[in-house]
Amino acid sequence: MRSAQSKYGYGMTLSACLWLGLFPLLGGSYAHITYNKWIIMLILTGITLPCFLFDLVRDRILNKEPGRKLSFRDVFPAIIASLHILWILITCLLCTGSYDPDVWWRGKPVHFEGLASQLCYFSLFICFFFSRVHLKPVLLSAAAGVAVFFVIVMLQRSGENPLGLYPPGRSYAKNPEFQGTIGNIDMGTGYLLLLAGLFLYALLSNLPKFHASNNSRQTSYILPPTSYLLPVSIAFLLSLYLIITMDVQFGVISLAVLFLVTLLCFIPKKYRLLAFILLIIAVLLVVWFWPLYGGGIWELHEILHGRIRLSFGSDRIAVWYYSLLLSGESLLTGGGSGTFASRFNHFIQENNLIIPAEQDGHPLPNVFDAPHSEYLNQLVNHGLPALILFVLLLLLSIFRRHDRCLPLLTPCSASVLCYAIQGIFSYPVCLVAPMFWILLALSFAEPKESKT
Numbered sequence: 001m002r003s004a005q006s007k008y009g010y011g012m013t014l015s016a017c018l019w020l021g022l023f024p025l026l027g028g029s030y031a032h033i034t035y036n037k038w039i040i041m042l043i044l045t046g047i048t049l050p051c052f053l054f055d056l057v058r059d060r061i062l063n064k065e066p067g068r069k070l071s072f073r074d075v076f077p078a079i080i081a082s083l084h085i086l087w088i089l090i091t092c093l094l095c096t097g098s099y100d101p102d103v104w105w106r107g108k109p110v111h112f113e114g115l116a117s118q119l120c121y122f123s124l125f126i127c128f129f130f131s132r133v134h135l136k137p138v139l140l141s142a143a144a145g146v147a148v149f150f151v152i153v154m155l156q157r158s159g160e161n162p163l164g165l166y167p168p169g170r171s172y173a174k175n176p177e178f179q180g181t182i183g184n185i186d187m188g189t190g191y192l193l194l195l196a197g198l199f200l201y202a203l204l205s206n207l208p209k210f211h212a213s214n215n216s217r218q219t220s221y222i223l224p225p226t227s228y229l230l231p232v233s234i235a236f237l238l239s240l241y242l243i244i245t246m247d248v249q250f251g252v253i254s255l256a257v258l259f260l261v262t263l264l265c266f267i268p269k270k271y272r273l274l275a276f277i278l279l280i281i282a283v284l285l286v287v288w289f290w291p292l293y294g295g296g297i298w299e300l301h302e303i304l305h306g307r308i309r310l311s312f313g314s315d316r317i318a319v320w321y322y323s324l325l326l327s328g329e330s331l332l333t334g335g336g337s338g339t340f341a342s343r344f345n346h347f348i349q350e351n352n353l354i355i356p357a358e359q360d361g362h363p364l365p366n367v368f369d370a371p372h373s374e375y376l377n378q379l380v381n382h383g384l385p386a387l388i389l390f391v392l393l394l395l396l397s398i399f400r401r402h403d404r405c406l407p408l409l410t411p412c413s414a415s416v417l418c419y420a421i422q423g424i425f426s427y428p429v430c431l432v433a434p435m436f437w438i439l440l441a442l443s444f445a446e447p448k449e450s451k452t
Contacts, residue, residue: 009055012131013138015048019124019438021141024191025148025181027431031167033183038112038430045120045434052127077396077444078129084389085122088115088337091382095336107338110369111429113377114338120430121437128441135411135442136228139202142195143235150238153180179246187431189251190422192239194435197258197414199236203229204262205411249296249313250425254418261417264406272406311356315364316372316425318355322348323371327379334383341369343380374423394420397443412443 026040027033092104092115107114155162156172156179165181166172172179182188206229243251260279264272290301299312310318326347327334335343345367348355355366371377378387397416401408409417419436428436 008132008134009051010058011051011054012048012128013134015044015051016128016133016138016438016442017141018044018047019435020138020195021145023435024145027181027183028163028165029167030165030170030178030183033165034112034429034431038117041117041120041430041434045123048124048127052131055131074444077393078126080389080393080396081122081125081129084386084393085118087386087389088118088382091333091386092336094333095339099336099339099342103338103342104336105338110338110341111427112338113428113430117430117433118337121433124434125437125441128438129444133442133445135202139198139228139232139411142198143231146192146195146235146238149180149182150242153242156180180242182431184431185246185248186250186426187429189243189246189248190419190426190432191435192243192246193251193254193418193422194415194432194439196236196239196243196255197409197416197418198411198439199232199239200258200262201409201411201414202232203236250422253296253425254421257421258414258418261407261409265408269403309356309359311359311364313425315355315366315368319344319368319372320376322353322355323373323376323380325351327376327384330383332383332385334379334381334386337381340371340377340380344368344371370427370429372425372427374426374428377427393440397440400444410443412439412445415439416443 023040023044027036029036095104102108103114105114105116106112107117152162152165156165159172161171163181166175166178170178177185179185180188182191240255243255260276264276267275284304287297287300288304290297292298296313302308303312308317310321323344326344329347347353355368356364357366358364371380375387375391378390394416397413398407398409398420400413401410407413407417416436416439419439
């Protein structure tokens with residue numbers, strides 16, 4: 001009989017610790033952080049592949065099963081991910097005659113989201129999907145990473161410049177949109193949301209009432225006694241504080257959805273639908289009668305009353321609308337990885353479209369190099385089939401365990417849910433995306449570890 005220790009891959013567990021604990025802290029100055037993160041991502045992906053092979057060879061040598069025994073249903077997500085990357089390859093091959101390899105391969109000069117990055121994400125997904133990762137040290141590594149991230153942000157807010165993150169002439173006072181070791185607070189919020197979902201459901205796994213309310217068995221995500229609970233609890237609270245104080249609206253929206261799904265799990269099944277309907281009605285009434293001017297709730301209030309503006313959401317309505325129009329030019333194959341910026345700007349100029357430069361006297365960014373939506377990014381760059389396959393992967397993860405229409409989340413699928421919500425408002429970039437693909441892969445793992 002195997003010991004509990006031998007059920008896990010040492011190499012891939014170490015790799016997961018590096019990705020969720022160390023990777024978010026590396027990158028250096030904001031002046032070059034995206035490029036630096038991209039290089040670090042390539043290096044860590046190069047480290048992950050030997051870690052995967054080490055675990056595979058170690059299991060073979062010790063005459064153990066090389067991995068989980070998987071049925072077609074088990075490997076279905078990997079098939080979907082493979083079809084997704086295959087379609088992305090096709091879209092990139094179709095654009096090679098129109099764009100330089102620096103655009104579709106590297107994603108230069110914007111965000112480095114070219115085909116090379118897409119292959120990295122797929123490789124990470126496959127390696128972690130077919131691995132057995134011990135989640136407990138990964139949680140502790142992620143918690144330590146959040147603690148360091150928190151200290152750096154607090155130092156920045158106090159007027160310091162730890163690690164020289166701000167270039168000369170820049171500071172938190174002048175550039176509050178950059179904080180921590182992720183850079184832009186939109187990306188930093190995305191990172192914190194991933195871990196907030198992970199930490200919350202790792203903690204909830206220790207509550208017997210939570211399992212009883214879901215009519216589910218306890219799984220390997222359950223942590224041993226308080227030695228793990230305390231650092232994970234602290235890291236969760238730090239994540240919440242940073243998400244709220246970074247004041248990125250989609251961060252609060254994503255947290256609200258996470259807490260709503262969690263709350264419904266504690267409500268008796270026969271009252272869940274009623275509670276959900278009443279809550280939605282209450283939210284709609286608040287938005288409909290919202291008396292204050294400014295902010296996201298006021299913009300929703302205006303939209304419900306039929307007074308929508310392209311400038312809403314810091315011009316997100318404009319860039320979403322124009323991106324949808326752009327997608328119609330090549331609905332099936334898109335334009336290829338990394339091509340959005342040049343295609344979008346050309347489309348705007350060619351059709352004499354205008355992105356508002358201000359809203360009621362407040363200046364707005366009116367130059368966009370990304371569609372500010374994960375889903376529109378898939379649609380415009382890789383076409384409708386890629387978007388459908390990507391959404392299917394998300395749904396397979398979030399609803400892998402469910403009670404009718406209510407997802408019964410695990411730590412990793414809770415992370416996926418948070419990323420799926422924030423993805424409506426943000427776009428993929430190597431600052432955060434590798435961690436998402438790893439957690440997405442881990443969300444499909446069948447846990448077998450006992451509580452010890």
